[in-house]
Amino acid sequence: MDDERIIQSWAERPGRHIVNLSGGKDSTALAIFLRDKIPQVEYLFCDTHKELNETYEYLDRLSAYLQRPIIKLNAQRGFDHWLDMYGGMLPSAQVRWCTRKLKIEPFEHYVGSETVWSYVGIRADEARSGYVSTKPNIHPIFPFKEFGLALGDIERLLEESGLGLPSYYAWRQRSGCFFCFYQRNSEWVGLMERHPELFAQAKAYESERGGEQFTWRQGESLSTLEQPERVAQIKREHERRMARERANRPDRPLIEVIGAALDAEDDDQGCDICHL
Template sequence: MPSQRDIIEQWAARPGRHIVNLSGGKDSTALAIFLHDKIPQLEYVFCDTHKELPETYAYLDRLESFLQKKITKLNPERGFDHWLDIYGGMLPSAQVRWCTRKLKIEPFEAYIGNDLVWSYIGIRADEGRNGYISTKPNVHPVYPFKELGMTITDIEAILENSGLGLPEYYKWRQRSGCFFCFFQRTGEWIGLKEHHPDLFEQAKAYESERGGEHFYWRQRESLAELEKPERVAQIKREHAFRLEQERKRRPNRPLIELLGAILDAEDDEKGCDICHL
């Protein structure tokens, strides 16, 4: 049976371009750190929506310093607002995800062109998903963590040993991506209001100025309704109750796992496989 080192050497020997597409989240960051001294020809790419959290940009800057290699930022002039204008002010939603296509998929595929590409994806062995796989025949996905049997415990160790640790936003949010992402859980919206009230106000402004009378990021309630004191108090009570129940059910698990479980329990909408890596 080949060793971990043998497997990675086989990957590194493949002809073509080797790319890690970063999201600003823990898994793709850990993958970049894990592979950077094993596959020296790796390229690092970040599809910038221009609407990421400040913590995300700061985390990517720290990662770039650690790697001692440039992270190529795509969409330098065409961020979210550009495409919002092109789409006539129609805000994206889970049903019409033009943001994913225009800000993530198309820029990446334009960047790689027709080159043979090995796309390294940071999905772990303890996850039941595959992430986005390009339909271009020249792009081949590689899942190092899945193939090597690496789980959340390994990812946390990689980040801790590197000195980067987890992104700061993981204290209240479990996904990378735009600060107004419609896939955010209820508790994450409250976290945005408490940690970045200015960005919460911007998200509200999109609802009133762009979305029209009946469009909300959350579909079932506006952010103006969500931020009412009685609603916030209700959400916090339910959040605290679920966290305590999860601690009793899994007493030895790290907080990041517990928070992820209870946030997912708040809403059942599946998140974006491209942004959430």
């Protein structure tokens, strides 16, 4: 089947067609890619109410570009309620209750039992599988994988649309909650310097209950991370990685150098739903 026929076969499928936006570059590029190809697509954003302002601004710009509303879904109960229900245990990569409660359940509740074609922005150059619902009425489609679109293609789509990358990319390269535990050390320092009030809020979530420490980062609290000597060390290590990445590929734009340096610190792929 040629490319046009593939798109047409998707567009003709009966049911709802949905793109779940995360506020990140890949799901945004997917919305741009599909805008004129599948006009009935609905654009959703599951709002945790713990996002950066930059994310809301980026979504507003995307909505203007698409000339379509982005429907914001809210969990019936927010992060603080669920944190209480989980006994103060902060979410982590191992126990990621936040994604289920604040992203997956609101989406699945919203679509109910209707047939849904859920377009997912996993790129052709990524090994991760993306969110695949266990509900039998929600069917994933992976356009970037289908058409072999990789990082460079995504950047080109964003550039040509005029949207570019989200502005937070200058210091943090994953969308999602300001306190996301997937942040690398240098991204936490970026949060502390650019949004000190949010850093303070993230720190206030860390606690000790029944002799157990609940911190965002394994083995180190934010109170320790914010100490000047620790910040200086994190910055030094980040600069070292930046210099190495610049030397490896001097032709790359700064934003890519930052991304490569962050990945060199920790290349865990992050959340399949929040970081797209």
